[in-house]
Amino acid sequence: MSGPVLAVDQGTSATKALVVCPERGVIGAATAPVRPRHLPGGRVEVDPAELLGSVLDAGARALAEAGEPVVAAGLANQGETVLAWDPVTGTPLTDAIVWQDRRAAGICAELAPHADELLALTGLPLDPYFAAPKMAWIRRHLTRDGVVTTSDAWLAHRLTGAFVTDAATASRTQLLDLDTVDWSPRALELYGLGDETPPQVVDVAGEFGEITAFGGAPVPLTGLLVDQQASLLAHGVTEPGAAKCTYGTGAFLLAHTGDRPRRGSSGLVSCVAWRLAGRGTDYCLDGQVYAAASAVRWLTDLGVLSGPDALDAVGRSVPDSGGVTFVPALSGLAAPWWRGDARGTLTGLGLDSGPGHLVRALCDGIAAQVVALADAAADDLGAPLASLRVDGGLTRSELLMQTQADLLQLPVEVSALPDTTALGAAAAARLGLDPSLTLKDVVAGGPPARVHEPRIDAAQAQERLARFRAAVDRAS
The missing domain is CATH 3.30.420.40 (ATPase, nucleotide binding domain)
Known part of the structure; x- marks a missing residue:
C-alpha cells in the first residue's frame, strides 16, 4: 500500500x-x-x-x-x-x-x-x-x-x-x-x-x-x-564507513559499523542502529556533545546573542576568537571523555573581548568536540572518515559549519533535508507497512544543500584543537 x-x-x-x-x-x-x-x-x-x-x-x-x-x-x-x-x-x-x-x-x-x-x-x-x-x-x-x-x-x-x-x-x-x-x-x-x-x-x-x-x-x-x-537512516548511512552528525540541543555523531557490534577503546558508545525482520541487526558507534544549541541558548539568555539566527552576524564581526577558548561543558562532557563532573570554562578573556569572540570560541568548542568524536570513530573503524554528513538546526550557521570543516580537515556536507529525524521515522514506517521494500527504497537521498571545504591548513587546525584540548584538561 x-x-x-x-x-x-x-x-x-x-x-x-x-x-x-x-x-x-x-x-x-x-x-x-x-x-x-x-x-x-x-x-x-x-x-x-x-x-x-x-x-x-x-x-x-x-x-x-x-x-x-x-x-x-x-x-x-x-x-x-x-x-x-x-x-x-x-x-x-x-x-x-x-x-x-x-x-x-x-x-x-x-x-x-x-x-x-x-x-x-x-x-x-x-x-x-x-x-x-x-x-x-x-x-x-x-x-x-x-x-x-x-x-x-x-x-x-x-x-x-x-x-x-x-x-x-x-x-x-x-x-x-x-x-x-x-x-x-x-x-x-x-x-x-x-x-x-x-x-x-x-x-x-x-x-x-x-x-x-x-x-x-x-x-x-x-x-x-x-x-x-532515525537521522542516520535518513542520511542513507546504511553501510560501514560513513558517518553523520546532528546539531540540535546537543550534537550527535553516529558511524555505521555493519552487522556486528564494535566495542572499541575510544570511548564511543556501541549500540543498535536498527533491527529489521528478516534482515538482522545493524550496529553503529555513537558519540555525544551534550551542549550545542543549548549552549547557543545560554549565550542568548545572557544577552550575548539576540537569538540563534544572530550567530553568524555576531561571530563574523571579528576575524577570530581573539585568544578566547570556550569549553561548553554546560551539562558535563560526554564521549570520548565521559566526565560528567566537568564544568564549562571560558579562558583567555581580556578587556578587548567582545560578543564576537565568545561566539567564535563557542563555534570552536562545539566543532572541536565533534572532531574528537570523528577521530575516535576512525580509530575504532580502523580507517579515517572521508567526509561528514550533517543536519539539525545549527547547520543553518555557515560560521559553525565552516569552523567544523576547518577543524575536522574534511568536507562537511549539509543536508538539504531539514528534518532528517522525522524523515527517518517516515522511512521506518514505510518499511513496516511494506516489508518488501529495501532501505534504499525508503531513503530520500539527494545531493547536499551545500558543502564546506576546509579553508585553513592542518597545522592551523591542530593549533586550535590543541588549545581546546588543554582547556578540557583544566576543566573540572
Missing part, C-alpha cells in the same frame, strides 16, 4: 511532525514546543503531558495542512528520557527525567566496580546520560509503583495501547544485551531492576497498534526508532 505517512519526531525542545508522500515529498508539517525545566544540581525534567500534547498537536496540524489521509505513522523519540507510569491507565506517576539530567551520578559511582562488565554486556559506559541509572533513581527516590521505561514506550502506549520499545532505543538504556538484542537479566539485576516488567523489544518496523487520537480512520503505527538512528 502506497500513500503518505505521518512521521513524528518527539524531541527535547520541540516535537516536529511531517506528512511525507513517497512521490511528492513533504506535504504537511508542524512543530509544537516542549519546555524542559532546568533545575539546580544538573536536573532536567519535563511534564509528560507536555510530551504527549506536543505529539498530538503537531501531528494534528501536519495532517490538517496535508489535507489527505495517511496510511501509516512513525515515531522517533529522544532516547534516554525516562518516567514511571501506570501500565493500566497510562497515567504518569513521575515527571519525565530528560536525557541531560545528571542526578543519577551517585548510582553510577556505586556501580563503578561493575563498569567493565556493563560495558561488555551493553556497549555503554557508566554515565547518568543513559536510561538505566535514571530508572534506578526513580525506583529509589520517587515510586515503586507502575512501570519505569523510556518515554517512547509510554508514548506508544498512550497512542496505541502497545507496550513496546524498539531495539535501537532499548540499546541506549544500558539494560540490553548488545549481542542477543534482548534485555539482559544481569544488567537489570545490577541496577536493582530485576523485578521490573520491561516493554517488549521490537524491530524498528512492524505493526505496533493503531492510533485513533487524530480522528478519522485509525492509523497503524508501523515505525519506531530512536532519534539519532
Whole structure:
C-alpha cells in the first residue's frame, strides 16, 4: 500500500511532525514546543503531558495542512528520557527525567566496580546520560509503583495501547544485551531492576497498534526508532564507513559499523542502529556533545546573542576568537571523555573581548568536540572518515559549519533535508507497512544543500584543537 505517512519526531525542545508522500515529498508539517525545566544540581525534567500534547498537536496540524489521509505513522523519540507510569491507565506517576539530567551520578559511582562488565554486556559506559541509572533513581527516590521505561514506550502506549520499545532505543538504556538484542537479566539485576516488567523489544518496523487520537480512520503505527538512528537512516548511512552528525540541543555523531557490534577503546558508545525482520541487526558507534544549541541558548539568555539566527552576524564581526577558548561543558562532557563532573570554562578573556569572540570560541568548542568524536570513530573503524554528513538546526550557521570543516580537515556536507529525524521515522514506517521494500527504497537521498571545504591548513587546525584540548584538561 502506497500513500503518505505521518512521521513524528518527539524531541527535547520541540516535537516536529511531517506528512511525507513517497512521490511528492513533504506535504504537511508542524512543530509544537516542549519546555524542559532546568533545575539546580544538573536536573532536567519535563511534564509528560507536555510530551504527549506536543505529539498530538503537531501531528494534528501536519495532517490538517496535508489535507489527505495517511496510511501509516512513525515515531522517533529522544532516547534516554525516562518516567514511571501506570501500565493500566497510562497515567504518569513521575515527571519525565530528560536525557541531560545528571542526578543519577551517585548510582553510577556505586556501580563503578561493575563498569567493565556493563560495558561488555551493553556497549555503554557508566554515565547518568543513559536510561538505566535514571530508572534506578526513580525506583529509589520517587515510586515503586507502575512501570519505569523510556518515554517512547509510554508514548506508544498512550497512542496505541502497545507496550513496546524498539531495539535501537532499548540499546541506549544500558539494560540490553548488545549481542542477543534482548534485555539482559544481569544488567537489570545490577541496577536493582530485576523485578521490573520491561516493554517488549521490537524491530524498528512492524505493526505496533493503531492510533485513533487524530480522528478519522485509525492509523497503524508501523515505525519506531530512536532519534539519532532515525537521522542516520535518513542520511542513507546504511553501510560501514560513513558517518553523520546532528546539531540540535546537543550534537550527535553516529558511524555505521555493519552487522556486528564494535566495542572499541575510544570511548564511543556501541549500540543498535536498527533491527529489521528478516534482515538482522545493524550496529553503529555513537558519540555525544551534550551542549550545542543549548549552549547557543545560554549565550542568548545572557544577552550575548539576540537569538540563534544572530550567530553568524555576531561571530563574523571579528576575524577570530581573539585568544578566547570556550569549553561548553554546560551539562558535563560526554564521549570520548565521559566526565560528567566537568564544568564549562571560558579562558583567555581580556578587556578587548567582545560578543564576537565568545561566539567564535563557542563555534570552536562545539566543532572541536565533534572532531574528537570523528577521530575516535576512525580509530575504532580502523580507517579515517572521508567526509561528514550533517543536519539539525545549527547547520543553518555557515560560521559553525565552516569552523567544523576547518577543524575536522574534511568536507562537511549539509543536508538539504531539514528534518532528517522525522524523515527517518517516515522511512521506518514505510518499511513496516511494506516489508518488501529495501532501505534504499525508503531513503530520500539527494545531493547536499551545500558543502564546506576546509579553508585553513592542518597545522592551523591542530593549533586550535590543541588549545581546546588543554582547556578540557583544566576543566573540572
